[in-house]
Amino acid sequence: MMKLGLFGAACVVALMLDFGIATCTAGNNGQDELTRADLIKFQSYLEENKPGKKWQTGPARMDSEEIRKAFGKARFYYVFSSPPLPPGAPLPELLEEHQRKMDVYQKEFISLTMRIDDEGKMTPLHEEEDYNLGMMRVTNDEDAKICAAAILSLYSSDDRVGPGIVAAKEFTVTRSENGWTCAVHRENAFQGEVVFDKEGKIVSATKTYAGPLPS
Numbered sequence: 001m002m003k004l005g006l007f008g009a010a011c012v013v014a015l016m017l018d019f020g021i022a023t024c025t026a027g028n029n030g031q032d033e034l035t036r037a038d039l040i041k042f043q044s045y046l047e048e049n050k051p052g053k054k055w056q057t058g059p060a061r062m063d064s065e066e067i068r069k070a071f072g073k074a075r076f077y078y079v080f081s082s083p084p085l086p087p088g089a090p091l092p093e094l095l096e097e098h099q100r101k102m103d104v105y106q107k108e109f110i111s112l113t114m115r116i117d118d119e120g121k122m123t124p125l126h127e128e129e130d131y132n133l134g135m136m137r138v139t140n141d142e143d144a145k146i147c148a149a150a151i152l153s154l155y156s157s158d159d160r161v162g163p164g165i166v167a168a169k170e171f172t173v174t175r176s177e178n179g180w181t182c183a184v185h186r187e188n189a190f191q192g193e194v195v196f197d198k199e200g201k202i203v204s205a206t207k208t209y210a211g212p213l214p215s
Contacts, residue, residue, distance in 0.1 A: 034075070035061050035075070038075055038116050039059050039060075039061070041116070041120070042059050042077045042114055042116075042122070043059055045114070045122060046059070046079065046112070050110055052108075053108065053109065054081070054108050054109050054110070055079035055080060055081050055110055055111070056080060056081045056082060056109065057078075057079065057080045057081070057162060058077070058078050058079035059077055059078070059079050060077065060078065060079075061075065061077050062076045062077070062078055062153055062163050062164075062165070063075070064149070064150070064153055064165050064167075066146050066149040066150040066167065067153060067154070069136070069150070070135055070136055070146055070147045070149075070150035070151070071115075071134050071135055071136075072136070073117070073118040074115050074118070074134050075116045076113060076154050077113070077114045077116065078111070078112065078113040078114065078154070078156075078162070079110065079111060080111045080156055080162035080163060081105065081109035081110060082159060082160050082162065083102060083105045083106075083159050083160065084098060084101040084102060084105060085213075086213075111156050111159070111162065112124055113125045113154050113155070113163060115133065117134065125154065128151075128155075128202055128203070128204050128205045129202065131151050131154070131155075131202050131205070132201050132202055135147060135150075135151075135202070137200035137201075138179075138180060138200035138201075139200055141175060141180065142168075143200070144171075144173050144175075144180035144182050144194075144196055145168040145169070145171045145173060145182060146168045147194070147196065147202070148168070148171050148184070148196075149168040149171060151194050151202060151205055152184065152192045152194060152205065152207055153165050153166045155192075155205050155207050157205070157206055157207035160209040161190045166184060166186075166192070170184045170186065171183065171184045172184075177198065178197065178198055179195065179196045179197040179198045179199075179200075179203070180195070180196045181193065181194075181195050181196075182194045182195075182196075187210075188210065188211050188212060189210060190207055190208060190209055190210050190211070191207075191208055191210045192205070192206055192207040192208065193205070193206050
């Protein structure tokens with residue numbers, strides 16, 4: 001079920017065009033049935049744990065080759081909400097209207113990414129470190145790109161950039177004695193960075209909106 005506020009519609013459309021919405025592979029009936037069952041469980045979780053909350057996108061599955069390589073059989077689902085865009089001019093009436101919309105957004109809307117393992121256990125992903133659960137260990141630059149792509153595909157940050165497929169080939173990697181730093185920049189969309197320590201675990205992740213601002 002998708003619940004959409006009018007003030008968020010433009011943001012949602014832009015996000016869908018920029019990042020895409022990924023679901024299970026079409027034509028795989030077994031996988032389709034599993035996804036449907038997962039979505040029912042996720043919907044129930046939201047109703048029980050976030051009663052009365054709304055979202056603008058989802059619930060939907062996020063799936064890619066990088067996600068499967070990095071996290072094995074785990075499956076991921078999300079809901080996402082983007083805040084209202086700021087006004088193009090600092091006029092008092094526009095600022096007041098924007099604040100009113102922000103108050104509604106902060107009170108009523110949520111974003112959440114959920115991990116479901118092979119046994120059906122659900123784990124909400126709140127912090128960057130949560131993505132270490134079940135993630136393959138980074139041992140080289142290629143591993144770092146794969147894991148960074150998987151993480152930023154699932155990750156939402158600064159309340160404006162939602163989950164969306166990011167490919168390993170989009171990243172540049174810098175290796176140091178402390179680990180790996182993976183950076184990505186998608187023009188007019190977002191820029192992101194994922195840092196792994198020398199043990200191959202995620203330390204931090206950022207994903208920042210870099211698209212056009214209101215004129």
